[in-house]
Amino acid sequence: MGSCGQIGFLFSNTKLFASFSLCRPFSSRRRPRPCTSDPHVDKSDSIEVHTNENKIASPFSSEYHSPVMWREVLEHLVTDTRGLYLDCTLGGGGHSEAILTRLEEPGGKVIALDQDPDALDFAGKRLEQEVGRGRFKALRANFRAATDVLLSEGLITPEAAAGTEPGPFSGILLDLGVSSHQLDVAARGFSFRGDGPLDMRMQGPMKPPTSTSSSSPPSALSAGDIVNTWEVGALSKVLRAYGEEPRAYKIARAIESSRPLKSTTELREVVAKCAPYAERPKVLARVFQGLRIAVNGEVEALEAILTQSTRLVRRGGRLVVLSYHSLEDRPVKRFLRAGNKEGRVERDFYGHEVSTWRAVARTSIRPKEDEVSMNPRARSVSMRVGERTELGEAQVRARVDALPTVTYTKPRQIPHMEKSESTIVSNNGDEMKARQEAGDRGDERRGRGKKGNADSEDSENEDNSTQKTE
Ligand SMILES: C[S@@+](CC[C@H](N)C(=O)[O-])C[C@H]1O[C@@H](n2cnc3c(N)ncnc32)[C@H](O)[C@@H]1O
Known part of the structure; x- marks a missing residue:
């Protein structure tokens, strides 16, 4: 396992807060808040920051991304203010920064992963001071290889990796899917709204990983490869399974007969012809989602990190997952219910359920209305929280086998x-x-x-x- 790129940066929220405050009506302006990443300045109580749509998002919003349900994330994730936390989806660093504001020294630290070099650049600059203080470290990696990467960086012990001693993390956060930045940059090819190449690789084609980044190897597959070379049956399966698109076969046939397709605009035009006008935005969203999930192996990556989280999180620690569609939410629900990917509830001799995880709430937690109205991205989010039980994997096996x-x-x-x-x-x-x-x-x-x-x-x-x- 190669080492992963680390980060450094210039904190830029000062500018952000200052310019946003001008957007608000005078009566609603608050006194300027200290613009700092100082963890002891709790931004979570009153700062309001305006997004590009001139709506209040959160004190941790940036031009890169607006973190969703950050209050609920803090409430459920941070149970030990001197604990070690793993943010598997760094993005713009909003959630990481929010978590850091809750942590105390000594001990309180965040390790973050992201496979996108843009995220590492942006969040690295944003949290540079925290890097300097040894409270934050970001690694370029696919979270499906989290255990290997953490082990090779000396951040977990071989025993924790093997499951023979509890892991070090008090909590793991997964904020699934793509960032606003990834959608906004047309050249990444994630969005049907812009004109860009059919790419969709989260790890980015423009800046291929260095030879040391074997945890995030360049994906051989781009959206263009799928669209232009896969058989209709396979393409249709992707659109149906990952995009949950009922017209999958019709769209796959239309794509096949329009090959080669070079850009998101060309793909959009072909897909749009397959659906009634009013339904086009939804159909396009589903088709692009399906391709993105296939390109980035998102289903497999989620399955892998859920399984690994059992060894990485210490007893009593938390797993918080923000999902944006049912393909993400379903496996998380199953896993937290039973502690295995199949959702198979295990019982001991006496009929008691035995699991390495306990779901903290039976149903998913949804964002408050005010957040949805301010941040449209929050509309589809659903949050699940699990708590690591006292049982290790071997104990569960022993009890069930008994x-x-x-x-x-x-x-x-x-x-x-x-x-x-x-x-x-x-x-x-x-x-x-x-x-x-x-x-x-x-x-x-x-x-x-x-x-x-x-x-x-x-x-x-x-x-x-x-x-x-x-
Ligand atoms: C929704 S954004 C996270 C935003 C972040 N919570 C924030 O506050 O800015 C999701 C991020 O996770 C990253 N990501 C998605 N799947 C990944 C994977 N398998 N491994 C590593 N990073 C991944 C994406 O590149 C993206 O930057």
């Missing part, structure tokens, strides 16, 4: 009595003693079980074969 291998000793015949005594021992050491009517073991097993002591420290070496006979 279920089918309960054994009974041969009943000891007691002279002149009809009852026999036996000891029932499950294979993770749980013990249940029961007096049974001979031949009526099943009833006893249901009625007299007592909770076992499987809360022992997580260990891959746990002896699961203990069987005691009395």
